[in-house]
Every structure is written in C-alpha cells, then in structure tokens.
Amino acid sequence: MQIKKVSRIDEPFSVVGFGCWASGGEWNDTNDLDSMKAMQRAVDLGVNFFDVAPVYGLGHAEEVLGEALKGRRQQVMIGSKCGLLWDDRGRISNNLTAESMHVEIDDSLRRFQTDYIDLYQLHWPDLDTPIEETISALEQIRHMGKIRYYGVSNFSLSLTFKAMELGHVASYQGLYNMLERNPDSYHSIPLDYRTEREILPLCEDYGLAFLPYSPLFQGLLADSFQASDNFDEHDIRSNNPKLRGELFQNYFEKRKRLDSFAQQIGKPLHQVAINWLIAHPAVTSIICGAQTAEQVQQNIESVSWQLSEDMLTEIDTILQSLH
C-alpha cells in the first residue's frame, strides 16, 4: 500500500481508503456480512482510513464498521461526520448547532463502540447556524478527547477559509473523479465549490487532506457498469440524475472513451480511475465504496502500477475532448 501525508494530520493515510455508504443498506444487494468482510479485507491489505457518516443507513453503516473493526480499532483511522439529522420518517435536515453536535458525537461513538473518532467532518454546510458556533463546538469536542481532528465537506471556498480562520481544519471532502472534475451538482443538490479549480489548490497550499468522494462515479467508472439495469429503484443511485435518462447516456458515452483507453493499456477502468486520482498531489486517500472483498482487492491492486506521464497526458486529452 502507498501512503500520503499532509502537514495538518500526524498519521499518513493509505492512498486507497474505504467509503462505507453502501454498507448502510441503501444500495443494491448490500448485506452486513459482505460489508464486514470487505472492510476486514481492506484492513488486511493496508487500508487505514474508513469514511462513514451517521446518515448512511440512518446509523447502520457506523454500527457495521464498528463491528468489523473490533480488535483492530487502533490500526485504522475512522472518519465520520455530523450535520445531517433524520426524523422518524427518514427525512433529512441540516443541523450544525453546538447542541445537536454534542448529541451526534455521543450517538456515533456508541454505534462504533469506540471512545474516539479520528476525523470528524462537517457533512454539508448549515447556513442557518453561525460557523463560529460550529467550529467552537468542534474545538470543545476535541478537547473532550472524543475526536482527534476535524474537517469539512461540500463547503464553499469562502466558508472553508472562514472555518480555517476559526479553528484547525484538517481535511476537505468533495466530489471528484475523472468525469466530475469541477461539478456543479451532486444528485440534485447544487454545489457551490469547484473541486479541481478551487479546492485542490487550497488543500495543497495549506496542507489539508483532500478526500475525493464518489471516486468511481458510484460505479460508472468501474469495469462492470453496463449501459442499463445497473441498479433497481430502491438503490440510492437511482436518485442520481447523472445516472439515468439522457444525462446518463451522455456520461456513458464518455465512459466508453475512457474504457477504450483502459483496454488499450490492458488495465481495468476502475484502476485507471483510482490511479488518475492518486497521481494528483493534493489527493490524499481515495475513499472507494465497495460491497465485496473482491472489489476491495481489485481496487487496492491499483497501487501495483502507475500511470506514466504519457498516459496522464493522453487521459487529459481525452477528458478535454469530452463535452
């Protein structure tokens, strides 16, 4: 496993991390046993960073990860989040008030069966709560020993700078993959940051870890993705407008171009997608989602080879030509 280190966090990260959203049970065919096997295989193969959130499966993904890591907690860093609450009908709302965050952290620790979280991330901004209150709550929670570091996700550049003035922001998590370099939406949510243009330079300049989410475009950049019928309507991905209808046809055509390149160099598309991310100096740990130990293994095999400068140039040319 390769590692990357940033100045704001003491421990190096494995370049391939693990994203636990699917383990919450809202994706195709997820089951807890496969999820736990996948997580354990990841630890066996040197993954030391797991990304999760309370909202993934409404608490379930955190419980599954806690169970999978029993006896191995010290070997890894857990990155969880706060700021998205759900009601008894499963409706989600943003809340980054101090009062709510103090409740959320204790709920997460109980679900993980641990007494600390390594990296606590503000999942989405809450524009109704002053950022001063939120950062001050994070500092209190850190002083209590419940978290070691904290970071932001989906924040605009200006709000990130504001948070950095108020406290020690250690990481940024944002949407980034070969076909979504400066995306302006995620599912149906507008994004008011531009990943490659604004966030990656910020992370490089100030030593924040950058954690790209949906690195495989929710499966579109994996080898097995088909032109149709990749998931049923219960799968959370059916809510992604980029993975259905005309927009999907457009993205699938772009994927075909990248797949031809992958075939030309004799590598699986998902490994090309992961290695393209690894090659960017600001990208710290790629939190690939995976439902099986086999997928984990295939993703980690990416680190056994690298894209050459010529290959990166060729990919860049392909990406520039796609509209």
Ligand SMILES: NC(=O)c1ccc[n+]([C@@H]2O[C@H](COP(=O)([O-])OP(=O)(O)OC[C@H]3O[C@@H](n4cnc5c(N)ncnc54)[C@H](OP(=O)(O)O)[C@@H]3O)[C@@H](O)[C@H]2O)c1
């Ligand atoms: N901060 C945020 O707002 C935010 C938002 C989204 C995600 N995230 C985080 O980012 C993580 C990763 O993003 P993501 O889950 O959206 O999607 P992703 O990592 O881009 O894609 C994951 C999917 O790709 C497919 N896949 C992975 N490895 C494969 C392989 N070797 N061969 C074939 N298919 C493979 C699987 O699809 P199948 O299930 O169809 O096999 C898997 O479920 C999440 O788990 C979560 O931790 C954060």
